[in-house]
Amino acid sequence: MKNHFLIRRSTSYTAKRLLILMICLGLFSPAIYAADQYVNCGAASSGNADGSESNPWNTIDPLRTITFAAGDHIYFARGTTCSIATLFAPLGSGNATSGSIIVDAYTPAGSTASALPIISAAGSTANAVIKLSNQQYWELNNLELDGGVHYGLYVSNTTTTPLTHLHFTGMVVQGATWTMTQRTDSGEVFITSSGKGGTLNDVLVSHVQAGGSTVSEGIYVQAGGANQTTGQTYGSEVVVENSTAHDVYGDGILVVTADGGILQNNIVYNSGTCLSNCGTSTPGGLWEWNCPNCIVEDNESYANQTYGSGDGGDYDLDASNSNNIIQDNYGHDAGGYCVMLFSSNGKVNAGDIIRDNTCSHNEQKNAPYNEGEIYVDSDAGSSIDGGQITGNTLYWSPNPSQASRFAILTIHGIYSGADTTIENNTIYAETNPNMVWTTVRTASPTMLLDSNQYILQETGATPVWATGEDDADPAKPIPLNYYTNLDNNSADPQSFNGNTGQDVDSTFQGPS
């Protein structure tokens, strides 16, 4: 009897629990439903589609209403294309404890396709292909995004709340249709914190290819809040690496308002292809602005152009960039400079280092502008404090029609604080008499040039230490720099401006 009672009670209890469980399943089905979603846009329509791997969706639409949660995965089939008419803005955020929401590619059973899955907004009016707004802990991997009007991938923080962990890896983003009319009005990969005080942190762009369009930016990361004269906020842990930006109207890769950002091992080419009507702010290949303590290393940047007279260079260490390092980069065949250090907006660029870079055959633009392979400058009210330009190898053969306008190493502008040193650089010149051009406008601190080598290859060329008209107190070369003329012409000077010289016959001579 007792046992029977227990059994009856147990049966009833179990039934109630099952009922509650079923109700819960019904109430909370979206969250459970979301866990793993498979999309195979190459699959035939089926009434059985449920987003499982065996019965994947064949359109992206069912994903639009799901609020994804930490640990969820979305898989797209390799070798397939999902066409969309409106932008895809998946909902939800992951978190630090339970993990990210991860989008990735998968290979359906029986498939041998290795091509990245494509989400294509080509031919539509979708403003972007994928948009993540005020969301965090997302990882998008191994996906191609085609089309969009202003953007391919658009990620934004419009709040004052910091957002974190936004990772984009192994992606191709291309073919947005907008035609740039001013800087940052569009971009293939466009990641921005536009709310005052808001930030984006732990942002990773790795092995991403972006470009092939007429938009402004290839890869753009604005990690800090909206630009403010005081109280500017900075995002942190921003890394753009192993990525390629190419063939865009404006900038190749641009990182702004990030503290300690790293731009490494990227390839940028054919940026700045706009010819006209793209605004007055001119483009650069790979550059940073308002990016304290940032590092740019091991990149290659080439064949960049400009739609104005300035810029169109390979690397630009621009305004409000203190304690930056630009090292071991290769820049070549650009319309503009190889590396620029530029201070503006009334700020001081302090402690910046440009070292061990290789620069070749830049300044090919047909515009009269005094730059050089390395170009240091500041505008009124701004200055450069304690810069170091060291160990760079520069090969100089600019656009012949403009050769006389350029110097190989142009030092201009206003300096404050510590001396700026230029040492141990090796400069090879095919043409052009202007080895170094200084128009320093302050008496102290000064410019220290030490142990640099100038090697001329032009018959009869005479090295010239040029100064400009606004040179109130030009830096003087000190007699520890060397020049070598390789043509063995007895008419060549054996020294210039106090520098030790030697005239040899086609043999490289290092310093003694």
Next chain:
Amino acid sequence: MLPSSFLKRVSCSLIRVALLSICFVVIAKSAAGQALLPQELNLPDVRGGTFQVANKHPGLFLVAFLSVMSERTDSPSLRQSLALSSMQRQYSAKGLSVVAVDTSSLLVHRSIARQEIANVATNWHMDFTVIDGTNGMLLGRFGRTDDSPTLLLVDGSGRILHIWHGFTRPAYLAQAIERELGGPLSRIPDLRPSTR
């Protein structure tokens, strides 16, 4: 006193060791690679078909032994792939062929499905030929068991012009290539690796 049979065995063993050492030296010298015949690269392309040297410009080959399946996205092999794509893009019209030989099996100590390698090569945008070297002799000669690449610049006759171990920056690759195919970097002395 030791029996003569024992002494014979010892001397035979010593002779074997000596012969083996000589063999190792010979193999090691061979591995150092005075030549890599381009036709040795006629191996399966992980993304389908077989790479055929005969279809390529006979001029110059940049051959990279690298691990496609490196687990870290910042591994030297995967970082190297950017520069390889860049060299392919800039110099293929002048006669350079960039070929990667996948060494993943040496790194992960297992055979890997070709589909798996193809997927990863696609993920990392390896815009050059990636061949499966598992069944060839190349891995034993040039492959490394870590995820650092070995790069060879080889002319059409198989002569190795340059060999680089570990991640190599684009400027150094470009200078060596321009010495063969022409270009501004060929006109200056060898770039010196930074000594920072």
